[in-house]
Amino acid sequence: MTAPSLAVIGGGQLARMMQQPAIALGVDLRLLAEGPDVSAAQVVVDHVVGDYTDLHDLRAVVGDRDVVTFDHEHVPTQHLEALQAEGHAPRPGPHALVFAQDKALMRDRMAEIGAPSPRSARIASVSDLDAFAAAGGGYPVVVKTTRGGYDGKGVWVVDSAADAREAFTSDRELLAEELVDFRRELSAQVARRPSGEVVAYPVVESRQRGGVCAEVVAPAPDLDPALEQQARDLAVRVATELDVTGMLAVELFETVDGRILVNELAMRPHNTGHWSIDGAVTSQFENHLRAVLDLPLGPSTPTAPWAVMVNVLGGSVTDLASARAEALAAVPHAKVHLYGKAVKPGRKVGHVTVTGDDPIQVLADARRAAALLTDG
């Protein structure tokens, strides 16, 4: 038996953070990067610059690699099927990944496996949208593109069909969804190997601002233990039923009436799991590598009672390396992560994690360090 070799498609911060456990485990990554200076290309020696929508470029980087994994979910399904036919193992496979790529297919599949979900329907016209709204309590309603949305892009909350003009003119397939009356957003992550082994992470609370993850508290404070178990079990079931390999994040609404509903799926390391780098025995990045290489998974056990991760979203600070000194001076125990990206307004350019015993202090410290990297 020889150990499988690995290619990673996409050079963002997720691939960059995979490189840290890859160095430890002695896994040589080969990377397809969107440009010579993107986040992961700065730290992976064996990288090729190319276009992940071009099968020739994909073949050039995958080469003789056994396993292919991803920084994002945007590689076309037919290209993954081609690579699979040529003897490579995309993990997750195209049959699973499609449910992270297409929200309408995901909703259908969630219904099939009985996963609690918001009411939803494909819509092709204003009358479809009006009919969907009328079948529930009327407007407001959520309209989403079925493909290509992220971080709040491709999502509209509409008070009438007229509000959905931008959506209808996007020329994309659309999905209407019930606007859920939720208390907060949760995220349940699991790692799953091709052999079926699954490890679930503690369920966390994810706080969004403008559709973008702003901060994550692990574990989710004051979460009903029964609901936490239900969320974990759901994530395990989704991973198993959909045959996901690698990390899966099930983003959830916790409704005001105490239920959980599936919001979105992500089949890769996820922003809501960054806390695990500094706060768990095995980080989501290490377990992603272990899972896609079919290695035994590591425990997700937290190393401290509380971990808070705060994103560094591009602000008025442009010299992050200098601001790093201020952040570390203010909070020496903060774990600062910078992605090697130029600062643009609102862009994810780094994150900070703080762990500890006192949740109030941990949150305050993480916010303080992140603020110094954002607006000084």
Added chain:
Amino acid sequence: MTAPSLAVIGGGQLARMMQQPAIALGVDLRLLAEGPDVSAAQVVVDHVVGDYTDLHDLRAVVGDRDVVTFDHEHVPTQHLEALQAEGHAPRPGPHALVFAQDKALMRDRMAEIGAPSPRSARIASVSDLDAFAAAGGGYPVVVKTTRGGYDGKGVWVVDSAADAREAFTSDRELLAEELVDFRRELSAQVARRPSGEVVAYPVVESRQRGGVCAEVVAPAPDLDPALEQQARDLAVRVATELDVTGMLAVELFETVDGRILVNELAMRPHNTGHWSIDGAVTSQFENHLRAVLDLPLGPSTPTAPWAVMVNVLGGSVTDLASARAEALAAVPHAKVHLYGKAVKPGRKVGHVTVTGDDPIQVLADARRAAALLTDG
């Protein structure tokens, strides 16, 4: 203010492990590697292959970098002084590093600052050696080359002057030292910034086999708290008096009569601190980077009551990547570190760290995982 840039001389596993926190902190390393495939060259994009004893090669890699640090202590002092004169900051500086390079100078300096040390003397002849032995309790005596020894190389325990033939024929400057009657070996590590800030790590027990570090237990079990404090204070004092920047390891003998004596100094991340990657809030590699870049230091607080690090020394296992699966299956919570080096008998090719509450179990688990990577 702009953040300082960093070059690293030497492409071994210590430089490789610096790259992990460098990725997190957004520090771009430029590396001088001994060959294209050495351990750190596999994971640092910006590397130059060259000879660290050649000033031209050093200049080529240091270029416009502000700070220079090291994977090892073998860069000639005069080259470091030349780089310093040209406006770069070697950290540690040549005035400090010389005490890690030359054991005779180190002994003189330890005597000056009153650091408890074994009796020692420079020897140039058999009669010097006999006189040194006679001045103590007679033979056995330790003979060392003052420069270039490591991992038990360049060290002889001699029962008579005749036994020292290999030492005398080495054509190197020699030092005779009292053979200390020690209970065990300890290591006290500190990180120190140019601005003077110092952080001390818990004192650990280092267990050698054949002159090579085999395993490390953190913290040192059953260590008298007064002796632990004395060891920490000593390491802080050595770092301060010698103006060390970066990580310093003070390797110590704990004598059977309950004293500590300085054995050796290492001015870089050290094998006795590898446990901190997985067992402390701030690893020795992160604090080395923070220290040499004059960034605020992070806490050395352990994240678990016990951490045990066991070296993977080249054995009968040659396919480490395949053995990795066995080791992780046997001990899923083991943190496996492989250095990307070909297996040769006794060569340090990796290490395993296990953390936990039960020191007996932690030790057994770490040994088991390391054994599977060594002899299957």
